[in-house]
Amino acid sequence: MPANTVNPDLQREREKATFKTQEFTYWWVGGKNKYEAKKKLEKMFLDDPELQDDLPISYMSPKELYEHSVRKAVIIANKLRELRAEGEDDVDTYTALFGGALGSALIKEGNPMMLHFVMFVPTIMGQGTTEQQIEWLSKAWDCNILGTYAQTELGHGTFLRGLETRADYDASTQEFVINTPTISAYKWWPGGMGHTSNYAIVVAQLYTKGEFRGLAPFIVQLRDLETHMPMPGIDVGDIGPKIGMKSVNNGYLGLKNVRVPLNNMLMKNQQVLPDGTYVAPKNSVLTYGTMMFVRCALIRDLSQTLAKASTIAMRYSAVRRQSPIDPNEPEPQIIEHTTQQLKVFPQIAKAIVFKITGECIWNMFNNVTGELEQGNMDRLPEMHALSCCLKAITSADSAAAVEVCRLSCGGHGYMDCSNFPTIYGMTTAVCTYEGENTVMLLQTSRYLVKVYAQALNGETLVPTVHYIQDYVKNKQFGKFDCSLEQIVRAFQFVAANKVRIAYERMEKHRKQGREPETAANLVGIELTQAADLHGRAFLAQSAYTELNQLIPKVSPELGAVFKTILELYLIDSCLIRIGDFLRFINLTDSDISKLELRLADCLKRLRPNAVALVDSFDVHDRVLDSALGAADGRVYERIFESAKKNPMNQEPVNKTFHQYLKPFMRANL
Amino acid sequence: MPANTVNPDLQREREKATFKTQEFTYWWVGGKNKYEAKKKLEKMFLDDPELQDDLPISYMSPKELYEHSVRKAVIIANKLRELRAEGEDDVDTYTALFGGALGSALIKEGNPMMLHFVMFVPTIMGQGTTEQQIEWLSKAWDCNILGTYAQTELGHGTFLRGLETRADYDASTQEFVINTPTISAYKWWPGGMGHTSNYAIVVAQLYTKGEFRGLAPFIVQLRDLETHMPMPGIDVGDIGPKIGMKSVNNGYLGLKNVRVPLNNMLMKNQQVLPDGTYVAPKNSVLTYGTMMFVRCALIRDLSQTLAKASTIAMRYSAVRRQSPIDPNEPEPQIIEHTTQQLKVFPQIAKAIVFKITGECIWNMFNNVTGELEQGNMDRLPEMHALSCCLKAITSADSAAAVEVCRLSCGGHGYMDCSNFPTIYGMTTAVCTYEGENTVMLLQTSRYLVKVYAQALNGETLVPTVHYIQDYVKNKQFGKFDCSLEQIVRAFQFVAANKVRIAYERMEKHRKQGREPETAANLVGIELTQAADLHGRAFLAQSAYTELNQLIPKVSPELGAVFKTILELYLIDSCLIRIGDFLRFINLTDSDISKLELRLADCLKRLRPNAVALVDSFDVHDRVLDSALGAADGRVYERIFESAKKNPMNQEPVNKTFHQYLKPFMRANL
Structure with a gap:
């Protein structure tokens, strides 16, 4: 079937429909205005020549995929900056790019900067005092720092009280000393933490005046701003391949006597005073x-x-x-x-x-x-x-x-x-x-x-x-x-x-x-x-x-x-x-x-x-990204084109023939 | 937990058991003799230093994985040759290596030579005449040729009568002319067909004397024995990444006026005589x-x-x-x-x-x-x-x-x-x-x-x-x-x-x-x-x-x-x-x-x-290949060791920091 034509079976199906797809689509996306905003955003991001993939990502190694994804994440974040400068970065934009369909079309295995936008910034907004927000938010919004949110550990996920990372307040220097006491206390899973972020909000068990106070969030610098080298006491890296979310750069983090200033604990809900006095949160339900x-x-x-x-x-x-x-x-x-x-x-x-x-x-x-x-x-x-x-x-x-x-x-x-x-x-x-x-x-x-x-x-x-x-x-x-x-x-x-x-x-x-x-x-x-x-x-x-x-x-x-x-x-x-x-x-x-x-x-x-x-669901072909599901129904042609892109098929004979197969096949002749 | 120790929780579980694991294991594997044969085979293959993986395969690109797997497949096939020379390659060995657990430990995403052993050779045995068996089997058993079995097409799988690949008998040259008439007629999926095999049994709709006769199997040479270049009229390659079976090298195959001699049709069940006379199979249920x-x-x-x-x-x-x-x-x-x-x-x-x-x-x-x-x-x-x-x-x-x-x-x-x-x-x-x-x-x-x-x-x-x-x-x-x-x-x-x-x-x-x-x-x-x-x-x-x-x-x-x-x-x-x-x-x-x-x-x-x-299931640690499931229960240690092998973690700073992240983070300063 030639390109630019629609599979006739699919065409016939469309002609059979008894309702107007546009009426459904408007309802589905939330009205005509939202529909037009969606189309505009799709055009802005999906038609950008810099954001096209020549090679399907499934042909890459995990490392190549990460590098490919950082490049694209930066292009996306730069476009967001432009939108923000024009005051056009509304909630729907962030939702589409980081929670939604559009984002999955751009970086299909997950944006390594996602947690910066969906967890790091919101946590500072939600749990930081006004002074802390002033100190951190503009840097974070401007992406002068890139953060993540480090809560889950190798040994504990859903049961938060079991977390082992520990923060001891040292009143003599007005600092917290944060430690990973065991291997199971390593922070595990935070998106972008492997090699992308240079900051993290680290959730740890707080001790002041030798007493246990419960969990608290701390802003911790992970990497040097100039060199991106891990800071002293920081052991950080990527946790390795997974079923999906392959480019999210989920990381691990060990901390050894890492000292952060008193003011790096987010204190909207609970406070530690300079002398180590602990002021408990008024209301634990807020979280x-x-x-x-x-x-x-x-x-x-x-x-x-x-x-x-x-x-x-x-x-x-x-x-x-x-x-x-x-x-x-x-x-x-x-x-x-x-x-x-x-x-x-x-x-x-x-x-x-x-x-x-x-x-x-x-x-x-x-x-x-x-x-x-x-x-x-x-x-x-x-x-x-x-x-x-x-x-x-x-x-x-x-x-x-x-x-x-x-x-x-x-x-x-x-x-x-x-x-x-x-x-x-x-x-x-x-x-x-x-x-x-x-x-x-x-x-x-x-x-x-x-x-x-x-x-x-x-x-x-x-x-x-x-x-x-x-x-x-x-x-x-x-x-x-x-x-x-x-x-x-x-x-x-x-x-x-x-x-x-x-x-x-x-x-x-x-x-x-x-x-x-x-x-x-x-x-x-x-x-x-x-x-x-x-x-x-x-x-x-x-x-x-x-x-x-x-x-x-x-x-x-x-x-x-x-x-x-x-x-x-x-x-x-x-x-x-x-x-x-x-x-x-x-x-x-x-x-x-x-x-x-x-x-x-x-x-x-x-x-x-x-x-x-x-x-009527109006899922863009780039969002579907499927040889089987594209709107034109050119199923076999698209499967075939995808196979022809396989790097293995760019050489008629793979080197392993001469290295291994031929000597083996000849050995018994 | 130090290496060479067993997690104490797991140890305690073992001590609690009310039955003898060995009794169960003998039953599970089919008796003491089978158990010992299993252990011997595991030792022979799993302890071979040439068959160890330094790097977990999930860190490789599909092409790297293929090349890695061919190397190992050849080592395995060489060991099989040794066993065969000693008359020790029984059915259980083939089952273990190509259908079973042991094979999955050696090449976990599938052996690219598997179809040679489980389909190419058995089909010649089952559907070839005695003369055909004499002609092909020793070459195939000795792996002087490597074959696959090409039946499924891009457009047809389970419904075999719908296959489109066509073989027309030309009595003037006593050859079949095999063709792929449409894109959906491309053979699709045969294991090893992409770059490994040089022969295939191709199932096609047979026509003799201008009449349709039903499906028949043909031995077709895909690649030159010396150069491994695809033969004239052959379009062959790898179909690309999949959920699993990532190293099976599933291939596609298009044929354009490919001529094979009369004797390359497997004729045990049905025959074509030199003049094109068709002799139908006596019994269709045999298949x-x-x-x-x-x-x-x-x-x-x-x-x-x-x-x-x-x-x-x-x-x-x-x-x-x-x-x-x-x-x-x-x-x-x-x-x-x-x-x-x-x-x-x-x-x-x-x-x-x-x-x-x-x-x-x-x-x-x-x-x-x-x-x-x-x-x-x-x-x-x-x-x-x-x-x-x-x-x-x-x-x-x-x-x-x-x-x-x-x-x-x-x-x-x-x-x-x-x-x-x-x-x-x-x-x-x-x-x-x-x-x-x-x-x-x-x-x-x-x-x-x-x-x-x-x-x-x-x-x-x-x-x-x-x-x-x-x-x-x-x-x-x-x-x-x-x-x-x-x-x-x-x-x-x-x-x-x-x-x-x-x-x-x-x-x-x-x-x-x-x-x-x-x-x-x-x-x-x-x-x-x-x-x-x-x-x-x-x-x-x-x-x-x-x-x-x-x-x-x-x-x-x-x-x-x-x-x-x-x-x-x-x-x-x-x-x-x-x-x-x-x-x-x-x-x-x-x-x-x-x-x-x-x-x-x-x-x-x-x-x-x-x-x-x-x-008692007696699954070898190499077969499990799981940080979570190893017999010693060193779960967190193994997860951690696996992450540390990540090629991304061999460099403290990924190059994308200097290329993309730093310029981006500095742009708004």
């Missing part, structure tokens, strides 16, 4: 804010990831033809196979539902933050519980969805040129960072058993757990009529039952004399299941509520598509865990058959609009 | 044999993969300490967390069950092959159906299990030095190669609906589907008593129900006038579910039968461990798809609670033996 913020943002990012993965799988499925259905017809587009539809369509639906839920919780987060600033912390535990389980569910589901999409592309999905390997690497990482998923679910469940006890006591519960109160009042579900509304209510009913089981089994252990923590560990499986269902009930409910509010506001054609998406998402989610439904609700075999046939019907209804839907 | 052979072998390999992954996760879980359970105690080994046990233990059980099922089906395969050679093809369809669904289930489950193990190791599992990324890459590939999993399930289901109709007609069914006959006779399950025997029977009962649903829905579509193929596509989801349950019922049943036969033959201590393994596997498998059970069998909420509590009890019982169990 919840950043974590919740990041987790809420992750859900929105994951929706973009699903949009990307499902776009690739969907377009490939419309171009690839294989395995006859009707033996008298030519091989069909593989999307005609029902089993293929069941692989791809639910992932498209999930992208939309995660976006909706992400915005929903984002708005809740903003309300709670607003209330927090007024000193009202009532909704904080609820919000924390919800953000934890949703982070766990959406990241696990997204990683699984990426693999379903990849496997739906057969062998070609396995090639780096599909871009699935990178997408998976970036996505599965979310299951672990910002709070490991199982720990997240356990945090949520702790809240749920607490509110269950409150409900038993007749207390009134806050909105997102109100269903538990309803359940405690009336433990009967009644007749299941297979309506979408009932499926949402059934999710809540099942979640409430799972909370009850966890609560009751914990209580039983308590009555046998076990400590609450031991009891909680013994019912760990039940607790994670309760938290999982709580999150899924929220997803079902927010999808139902938000889409039903949205549908009357859009064209009937788009409304019909949203209706199918909602139905597909809810029925698919329900059938996947039908065991939970059957256990607690009186569903008959005929109810299940009905749901299965409705699922098949959803797939059929979505079929004509499937390509148009992924087109 | 099933190889495919079944490979699929049965894969199941055994996957059991080894699970042994490897679960060993890493288990040892790490015994060394890593984090997150207190009892707030008054130090942080526990993470394996104390019930949620962690549920991640790791079932994967250990799966490794054992897959081994047992793999051997079970291997024996069946040998029986069927024996019967085939007697001209009896009765059990062929049954065996084909079983090997297809088991290949799909065990590969999908193994890939998922590897990821569960990896994620159970938190962030450290994400690093290449854990070896999980490579293990996953190698494992997930099995979901696609040797028959894509969904296609495999559909093949099985085609058989199942056929035998269901036979059962309805009162015909007697063969052993592995006998349960369908029982079901048709009596559709009541009766009371479920939660015994293991009942769980096995319940799996069969559920499978029979799923087959019935697929059959009935297909029949409904047929009665509405649809063609069988169209009807099958419309119930594709139901068909794959039926095949999935059929395979799972076989796994449950073979595990139950074989382990119950084994237990009286081993020591009571080991017998107790096997009992727990069986119980854990069955209850876990049952709870994961409890929805299917609840749908068709009258299980109460209290039955489910009972199963859940028994699962928790299994975890508790397995706990003291968990490290000893993975020790």
Whole structure:
């Protein structure tokens, strides 16, 4: 197929669509203005000739990739400087470049300067005093220093109290002496710390006047500003290759009697006075804010990831033809196979539902933050519980969805040129960072058993757990009529039952004399299941509520598509865990058959609009970066062009033939 | 922790074990003799100083990795030559080096000569006439030529009839003219084809006397024996980077009027006479044999993969300490967390069950092959159906299990030095190669609906589907008593129900006038579910039968461990798809609670033996190749040593500081 033409199968799919992609796209990106800003930013960065890759990065060694990425990171940061000088660097710009799709198109395995912008600067803003902000922020914004955030250690991640790095205050010199007492105390993972940053915020266990005070953040200089050599007492380097994030330059850091001045401890929340007197933070909940913020943002990012993965799988499925259905017809587009539809369509639906839920919780987060600033912390535990389980569910589901999409592309999905390997690497990482998923679910469940006890006591519960109160009042579900509304209510009913089981089994252990923590560990499986269902009930409910509010506001054609998406998402989610439904609700075999046939019907209804839907996600070809998923559908040509770029193919004969193979093949002649 | 010591937590675990690891190991590897042969082979290859890697391969570029791997492949092949000269190259040696664990320790991303030994030579043996074998085999065995097997194309994989490469017989010169008519007809994926092989067996659509004759295999010379330059008309190269198998040198191949002599078509099954007369194969089912052979072998390999992954996760879980359970105690080994046990233990059980099922089906395969050679093809369809669904289930489950193990190791599992990324890459590939999993399930289901109709007609069914006959006779399950025997029977009962649903829905579509193929596509989801349950019922049943036969033959201590393994596997498998059970069998909420509590009890019982169990898998440290999983448990030290080898860390300052970072950081000063 010649360049500059579109695959005719794909073209035909686009002509079949019953709705206007532009209407969907405007909604998806947040309106016409945001759409235009997105296009402008894409043009500015993606069309820059300096930011093109001649050679696919998968042909590079890790070291070459790092060097390549620093070069590009500096070009990007310079462009950001220009935007900033013109006052045009709004939040959306940073989000797009460091959390979002655009950034992944520019440096696909992660920007080594990312943590400077998303952690170093924000932490100084959030935890520094006004004087400290004056001292550090302009240098940091101007990138005269480049920082990172060093918290996780080789031996401790999610459990922060276990961190071993230690800062002892020396009142005689008004300095902190920071040390890495053991190998497991080495800071491990901070992005950019290997060879890029010259500063870090180091989180350490604080001791003053010989007493332990808890964790505190310190600004530590890692490298000389002139020579970039590690400072005395600093052992710093790159931790080595990983599944993804290959150019983030994740680093290790050991500190040996590194002295930093008193004023380098960020003191907005807690203080050390010159004589070593420790002033404890007034409110320990304030730090919840950043974590919740990041987790809420992750859900929105994951929706973009699903949009990307499902776009690739969907377009490939419309171009690839294989395995006859009707033996008298030519091989069909593989999307005609029902089993293929069941692989791809639910992932498209999930992208939309995660976006909706992400915005929903984002708005809740903003309300709670607003209330927090007024000193009202009532909704904080609820919000924390919800953000934890949703982070766990959406990241696990997204990683699984990426693999379903990849496997739906057969062998070609396995090639780096599909871009699935990178997408998976970036996505599965979310299951672990910002709070490991199982720990997240356990945090949520702790809240749920607490509110269950409150409900038993007749207390009134806050909105997102109100269903538990309803359940405690009336433990009967009644007749299941297979309506979408009932499926949402059934999710809540099942979640409430799972909370009850966890609560009751914990209580039983308590009555046998076990400590609450031991009891909680013994019912760990039940607790994670309760938290999982709580999150899924929220997803079902927010999808139902938000889409039903949205549908009357859009064209009937788009409304019909949203209706199918909602139905597909809810029925698919329900059938996947039908065991939970059957256990607690009186569903008959005929109810299940009905749901299965409705699922098949959803797939059929979505079929004509499937390509148009992924087109509407408006994922730029450079963001997709996939031979399988480009908008023109020139799948085989692009795979072939990618292989032809292989440095190994630039020489007809590899040197190992003469070095090793020929002598070996001749030896027995 | 100093070198040459064992982590004390791991040591304590070993002392706790209630059974003798050696007894298990002998059983696992197939007896004392096999154990000693294994050790000898490991010593011969793994202790060879020429076969050590100074630099972890993940630091190399793909081209460097290829060159590194060819060098090692030649050393390995030379050692094989020595063994062969002494008559010591038995089947186990080839299996270990090219299908098994040992091979993955030597060239962890795949041997570029593998297809020569596992496909090129066997295909000549299986499909060549005696004369052809005489002509080609000694050259091939001596490695004077290196071959590969070129079947899959860019546009077609599993559906072989769709292949486009074309061979036209020219009687005037007694040659075949082979062509790649389109870009999608390029051969794609054959291992070693990029730059290693100089010969290939090319599968092409045969035309003689202007008529189409079906697929045939041709021996084609790809490269000049002296110069290794591609032969005229040959366009050959490496397809580029992939998730795994990074050093297999998967290649592409285009042919333009490439002429090969008449005698280069492998003619054991079908012949072309010099004048172009075509003699069709007598029996098309013979080719099933190889495919079944490979699929049965894969199941055994996957059991080894699970042994490897679960060993890493288990040892790490015994060394890593984090997150207190009892707030008054130090942080526990993470394996104390019930949620962690549920991640790791079932994967250990799966490794054992897959081994047992793999051997079970291997024996069946040998029986069927024996019967085939007697001209009896009765059990062929049954065996084909079983090997297809088991290949799909065990590969999908193994890939998922590897990821569960990896994620159970938190962030450290994400690093290449854990070896999980490579293990996953190698494992997930099995979901696609040797028959894509969904296609495999559909093949099985085609058989199942056929035998269901036979059962309805009162015909007697063969052993592995006998349960369908029982079901048709009596559709009541009766009371479920939660015994293991009942769980096995319940799996069969559920499978029979799923087959019935697929059959009935297909029949409904047929009665509405649809063609069988169209009807099958419309119930594709139901068909794959039926095949999935059929395979799972076989796994449950073979595990139950074989382990119950084994237990009286081993020591009571080991017998107790096997009992727990069986119980854990069955209850876990049952709870994961409890929805299917609840749908068709009258299980109460209290039955489910009972199963859940028994699962928790299994975890508790397995706990003291968990490290000893993975020790018993006897996976060599070089095979594990994991900082997290080595037998000495020096986890943090090994991670650290691996990072220190990073070529980036050999220079304190990367050149990009002076090139890019410093000018950028200074620009705004």
